[in-house]
Amino acid sequence: MIQVDHLVRSYGKFKAVNDVSFGVGKGQIVGLLGPNGAGKTTLLKMLTGYHFPQSGDIRIGGIDIVQQPQKAQALIGYLPENSPVYPELTVGEYLEFVAGVRGIDKALQAEAIDKALTQTDALAFRNKVASHLSKGQRQRVGLAQAILHNPEILILDEPTSGLDPHQILEFRQLILKIGQEKTVILSTHIMQEVEALCERVLIMNQGKIVAEGRAEEIARSLQGGNRYEVRFSGAKVEAVAPLLEKVAGLSVPPALAGETFLCTFPLDIAGGEALFDFAVAQKLKLISLVPCTISLEDLFVQLTKEETHAVPAEPLA
Ligand code: ATP
Numbered sequence: 634m635i636q637v638d639h640l641v642r643s644y645g646k647f648k649a650v651n652d653v654s655f656g657v658g659k660g661q662i663v664g665l666l667g668p669n670g671a672g673k674t675t676l677l678k679m680l681t682g683y684h685f686p687q688s689g690d691i692r693i694g695g696i697d698i699v700q701q702p703q704k705a706q707a708l709i710g711y712l713p714e715n716s717p718v719y720p721e722l723t724v725g726e727y728l729e730f731v732a733g734v735r736g737i738d739k740a741l742q743a744e745a746i747d748k749a750l751t752q753t754d755a756l757a758f759r760n761k762v763a764s765h766l767s768k769g770q771r772q773r774v775g776l777a778q779a780i781l782h783n784p785e786i787l788i789l790d791e792p793t794s795g796l797d798p799h800q801i802l803e804f805r806q807l808i809l810k811i812g813q814e815k816t817v818i819l820s821t822h823i824m825q826e827v828e829a830l831c832e833r834v835l836i837m838n839q840g841k842i843v844a845e846g847r848a849e850e851i852a853r854s855l856q857g858g859n860r861y862e863v864r865f866s867g868a869k870v871e872a873v874a875p876l877l878e879k880v881a882g883l884s885v886p887p888a889l890a891g892e893t894f895l896c897t898f899p900l901d902i903a904g905g906e907a908l909f910d911f912a913v914a915q916k917l918k919l920i921s922l923v924p925c926t927i928s929l930e931d932l933f934v935q936l937t938k939e940e941t942h943a944v945p946a947e948p949l950a
Contacts, residue, residue: 634659634786634816635680640689642675649675651840653689657833659785662812664827665820667837668937673820674714676837677790680818681711694785707735710784710815714791716775720764724755724774727763728781735782749777753807769800773807780811787817793826805829824929834929838937852927855935858884858897859904860925865917873917880911895925 635657642650650672657663667673678684680691682702691698691705698705719727725746732742750756755773758766766774772792779787792808793801808817808830821827827834827848834851836844844851853859865873870892877887877894882902888895898904905922912919927935 634661634694635818636690636692637680638690640676640679640686640691642672642679642684642686648840650679650686653837653840653842655835655842655845657816657818659816661833662808662817662819662831664831664834665818665837666822666824666827666834666933667820668822671837671937672840673837674790677711677788677818677820681709681788682706683711707782708784709786709788710779710782712772712775712779712787712789712792714794716771717778718763718766718771718774721762723760723762724750724766724777725759727774728778731778731781737782745781745783746777749781752780752811753777754803767800768795769797769804772796772800772804776804776807776811780815785815787811787815789817789819791820791822793821793823801826824933828929836933836936843936844932848929848932849926852929852932853900855932856897856925856927858899859902860895860897861904861908862890862893862895862921862923862925863908863919864893864921865912866920867918868915873915876915877911880907882907893921 637656638654640650640653641648653676665673665676675684679686682698682705685699693705694708696705696708719730722730728746728749729742732745737745747756750759753773753776755770755777758770763771763774776792789808793804796804805826808819812830819826819830833846834844834848835842836851870889874887874889877896880896882898882904883896884899885897896904896908898907905924908922909919
């Protein structure tokens with residue numbers, strides 16, 4: 634549904650997005666993670682046609698966004714970081730304005746607005762002036778404007794930033810509900826948000842994608858395989874260690890942490906079974922066998938720990 638190849642966008646000499654490539658399949662909810670300044674917003678602005686890339690290709694539903702921006706944009710709903718609700722308009726008036734910009738037929742606008750407000754649980758404040766909305770209500774209206782033209786793709790830039798914990802949970806439920814029928818890219822700093830909503834993650838750092846895939850897969854490849862913590866009782870650690878080193882398939886010798894062995898197997902080996910068979914063969918009591926995966930938070934810290942020393946350019950439009 635979205636295909637991005639070798640995308641570059643600079644501000645002056647500073648490459649905010651530097652040779653980024655990835656694809657997002659139809660119906661997926663993908664989390665875009667990265668520290669401040671990683672280039673997420675710049676990337677999202679290119680995906681939505683607000684910025685053109687200096688080089689590289691973006692295809693939205695097979696349509697080149699540089700060649701046919703309006704056709705590609707018709708497939709996309711965008712909720713920017715700061716929800717663009719005009720303060721002096723009522724919610725209804727604002728959505729009528731957006732419907733006009735989106736080219737929705739006048740006769741169909743009222744129906745489209747009703748539907749979008751219903752889907753975002755925002756019908757109750759249709760006649761409220763936007764400046765009187767709470768932050769949570771404003772985000773719902775922002776989401777309503779994003780889905781007004783019933784796009785296949787939703788791009789959400791830090792949609793829950795600034796919301797209180799109740800509003801965050803409610804807004805996530807909305808994203809999950811609306812996301813059932815759409816392809817979603819969601820930029821966020823919040824790891825629980827990615828864990829709660831996204832089947833895949835793209836991790837960005839210093840303008841590049843540094844990891845991509847399901848969080849568990851990224852964790853496994855980062856730790857070099859499937860890792861298990863295993864403990865036995867009724868045997869001396871010194872006696873078990875040399876035997877354990879001979880377990881078939883171990884990719885590195887087991888490390889010892891207290892009385893617990895840390896064993897790493899290649900990705901295609903069922904390490905848990907091998908360790909269980911080892912315990913049976915050696916007549917050892919297996920008292921714990923725990924697969925270890927790095928948490929998404931640790932993964933994020935490891936992949937993005939290098940500080941950028943590049944100095945961004947002077948602000949450009
Ligand atoms: P955050 O999570 O803080 O929103 P981000 O990952 O969205 O950050 P971007 O907003 O895309 O990052 O910014 C990437 C880099 O480009 C940053 O170093 C930023 O200072 C720089 N940058 C962004 N917009 C401009 C601009 N208009 N002119 C110059 N530099 C810019």
